[in-house]
Amino acid sequence: MGSILSGAEAASLVRALPGVDAVGLEARAAGLATRSVKTTSKARAIDLAISMIDLTTLEGADTPGKVRSLAAKAVRPDGDAPSTAAVCVYPSMVATAKEALRGTGVKVASVATGFPAGQVPLDVRLADTEAAVRAGADEIDMVINRGAFLAGDLERVFHEIKAVKAASGDARLKVILETGELATYDAVRQASWLAMHAGADFIKTSTGKVGVNATLPVTLLMMQAVRDFRAATGVQVGVKPAGGIRNTKDAIKYLVAVNETLGDDWLSNEWFRFGASSLLNDLLMQRQKLKTGRYSGPDYVTVD
């Protein structure tokens, strides 16, 4: 896809975006969160949410064993539950994950670009990305240069994303805005558009490594951005909230927001993902509850 815009054009377009009224945005998100999803629609929502998870482990203590365990869970979470969309790991674990997931249809996503802070020189970030792609990553989760963004150097942020996009080759590029560090809704909207103009395939809220991760209002705002971007350019971009979504109830609120903001076109793991780890087991427990009518417990789902 990419973009036909120059950095200066993209920066001025982004600066001209209309503002976001925080009170109104949060009220709308709260309104969507009151939808009551029960019985058959809940069962479908749970399976859909499972299929949208990027099952994630991003720890200094990650080992090949841990990654293989997570990969097995991603492929076959529980009984006839669907597979997750991807397993998300650090670049050093991509080869292990790729091997474990070969032929399963579950993708390997790798964080890159000096995740999570991105505070390393651009050539290091690009080398990081290329290494992940070489090791077999299907998807790259990059971080934007928040320092440059907050300093007002939108052009630099734009060019860096374009460079990472080029380095990602055929891998789909998820651009992490780290909304908790951008702080304002206006900044989130600007960063979303900047990333999309620069060629993002997905825009993603957070690394999960700072105090404030995905929230429903921020994700709703990003959904509005991808909706408007497609209307303006014809290019569809996905959305991935990450961090802090731990239970079924919350996941369903996000799906309701997708349903009522973006509609069917985004209701698949091609266009919407959850970056999460503990969410999966809660979805599985709720799934068991719907099937058997009894609440299970943490010992009835696997620890991975």
Next chain:
Amino acid sequence: MFEYAPAPESVRPDIKEHYGLFIGGEFVDAEDGAVFKSVNPSTEEALFTVAEAGEADVAKAVAAARRAHETVWGPMSGAERGKYLFRIARLLQEKAREFAVAESMDNGKPIKETRDFDVPTAAQHFFYHAGWADKLSYAGLGADPKPLGVVGQVIPWNFPLLMLAWKIAPALACGNTVVLKPAETTPLTALMFAELCQEAGLPAGVVNILPGAGATGSALVDSAVDKVAFTGSTAVGRAIAKAVAGSKKKVTLELGGKAANIVFDDAPIDQAVEGVVNGIFFNQGHVCCAGSRLLVQESVADEVLERLKARVETLRVGDPLDKNTDIGAINSAEQLSRIRALTETGEGEGADVWQPACDLPERGFWFRPTVFTGVQQSMRIAQEEIFGPVLSVLTFRTPDEAIAKANNTPYGLSAGVWTEKGSKILWAAERLRAGVVWANTFNQFDAASPFGGLKESGYGREGGRQGLEAYLDV
């Protein structure tokens, strides 16, 4: 792909087969034995029967209220009155779900709104005024202001319990006793409130509830009350003002509206669309301060309309008791035919009508959310209050033109302004002739905030310190 399964509210209130008039702390039948039925507008099935108050009953109720005022409520200290009001507020909270469901069944409005708005806001009104009861000397209305005496109150069907709270809470806090007539199509929550007053141990005669239609209301207005408070149509308000003219009765009126919601080109568009939707489709548009005219700057009109229509497509119309319903039933067959008649004039006068594709239930009174574009100031749908889910969209070129068009109505209840510029908000608010101006929001209410109109939207304020004046002899 992602359909929501039915999510019906499970609580069912204990609705009796028959209710009497609530006079002097007791439920009694009408002297002449008259009764009428209350219908669930979403099914057209009768919910219960209720006594209809005639002149004799009105006289009895006013006498009971007078006795209560002279012997108990008038002499009682403000602190003691406050205790009763706090008790009523807490009981309303405890029974919130039952009241919410009953309101949805009798009125047709969605449970989402009764649960999250009507009932909590009604309780808040009692809490707020309970706090005033022993502090009236500090309301800026003179030292130790006195109550008026017996107040006759007539309320509409659009927010039955909430309008009751707006009327009764300040009246009681100020030391008055009341005779209240709920609307003929929605007496249920007023009668449940009467039961709640019994449970709260409120002295007999302080609150009297007289269900009935227009004749009951006019008998109440003509009775020996000291004050009349009315919320409803401008036509009836005018008749009430005539009826009390020349008497010592005080009167406050909260009447119709045709509010303009002004969207400037620098507005936060997504939130403005949300506010426009809330402004006109909240409570099926049965809101006197509804933003029934959208005035949008021509340069952003196409974009706003496109988004507005996409948003309206997602509104869910249907069973009021389903927790996912956004728009419920129209309150009565009569109101439905009024809405239909006015929308037909819109089409006849050349405006373009648009409605989303949505299924409506077979029984009951329903009307699709409707957006008229290409509306001109001279059309009836731009001038007359429709009181239904019908939005008229007009455009403007400059801020001055927006204000001129917004003010070009006999009404003056509310207005909305959408812009990211604070200075423009203040500029517009100074010029809009409306009792309430909302900035970057719409249909927000708070017990502490006075509400009321200008011009044909009535006079007097409800809520806040200012609202106390309507129930004190100052």
